[in-house]
Amino acid sequence: xxIATSTDTKGFLFDTTVAKAITTGVKETLFEMCRLPCDFExxxxxxxxxxxxxxxxxxxxxxxxxxxxxxxxxxxxAALAIMAKLLGRSPMFLNEDTLDCIGALTGVIYGRMKAILxxxxxxxxxxxxxMQYTEKLSRPEGDVRHLIIPFKVASxxxxxxxxxxV
Numbered sequence: 001x002x003i004a005t006s007t008d009t010k011g012f013l014f015d016t017t018v019a020k021a022i023t024t025g026v027k028e029t030l031f032e033m034c035r036l037p038c039d040f041e042x043x044x045x046x047x048x049x050x051x052x053x054x055x056x057x058x059x060x061x062x063x064x065x066x067x068x069x070x071x072x073x074x075x076x077x078a079a080l081a082i083m084a085k086l087l088g089r090s091p092m093f094l095n096e097d098t099l100d101c102i103g104a105l106t107g108v109i110y111g112r113m114k115a116i117l118x119x120x121x122x123x124x125x126x127x128x129x130x131m132q133y134t135e136k137l138s139r140p141e142g143d144v145r146h147l148i149i150p151f152k153v154a155s156x157x158x159x160x161x162x163x164x165x166v
Contacts, residue, residue: 014147014164018117019043022070022160023149025112029105030153034085041150049146052159053134054094055079057106060127061162070113071161072106073134074153081154094133103131140165 023040030036053073061068074082076094083101084090091098106129114124140146140163149160 014045017120018113018122018162019147019149021113021116022109022162023151024116025109026072026151026160028112029109030082033105033108034082036082036085036153039152041152043147043149046146046148047144048139049148049161050139051134051137051161052157055099055102055131056134056137057102057109057129057131058137059106059110059129062125062127063123067165069140069161069163069165070106070110071137071163072102072109073159073161074102075156075158078154078156078158081156099131099133103129106131 023038027038027040030038051071051073054076055074057072059070061070079094079098079102080090082105083098086101110127110129114122114126118124142165145164147160147162147164149162151158151160
């Protein structure tokens with residue numbers, strides 16, 4: 001995995017250690033809890049990005065001096081496959097229970113990321129995950145950069161989105 005960088009970028013969004021920690025959190029959580037492997041693609045940084053998926057988990061990223069957001073976007077097929085692996089069954093379509101599952105996974109993934117990074121001095125603060133149908137998400141406004149990390153799980157392309165507020 002590579003991260004696009006430039007000399008004027010600052011903040012945790014552009015730190016390869018943070019990107020590796022979040023991908024590790026996703027990979028370990030989905031494998032240990034669901035026995036689903038993940039394959040990551042090359043990341044990219046953009047100023048505007050419209051989330052792709054059906055169900056999303058969101059959690060704020062805060063340190064003492066930086067602010068951002070982590071969102072995980074899952075297709076309906078991926079979300080239902082995850083739920084089926086976790087519970088032994090899943091609904092026929094994405095619903096509130098599936099969104100609750102995505103929110104819970106987002107919290108576990110963030111916790112793993114914090115457990116990797118905070119001993120290194122990053123000091124991410126705890127936050128509560130939220131979940132939403134992807135189409136209903138509000139998009140960040142202003143001068144924001146998005147780190148996008150595509151990955152495949154259950155044969156579906158999903159996305160990690162990290163937003164850094166300048």
